[in-house]
Amino acid sequence: MTATTAGSMVAGVQGNTTIAAITATPTLVASLLFFFGVVCPAVWSRKPQRRTAAIKVLNTLIGRSSARPRASK
Incomplete structure (x- = not known):
């Protein structure tokens, strides 16, 4: 009866x-x-240090690695 009432x-x-x-x-x-x-x-x-820190936090929160692969020339 409880399940019926809750439903x-x-x-x-x-x-x-x-x-x-x-x-x-x-x-x-x-x-x-x-x-x-x-x-x-x-x-x-405007500050590169602040941008870098914010990007690191963003990557940590979404579970991505902070190291970016570099394109070979």
Whole structure:
């Protein structure tokens, strides 16, 4: 009986756009903080040291190696 009650509650919540918006808000906030706190400084900083540090953090967060392969000439 508990599973039936929980199932009907979940079905009722899925149709409510207000609940959907409230549950999506933390993900949106975290994504915006990541974008403006890491990605933008990596692209727009005038200081090469700051750009390098931001790119290293970005690569660490997305799980990429910080060493880039060099093109052979």
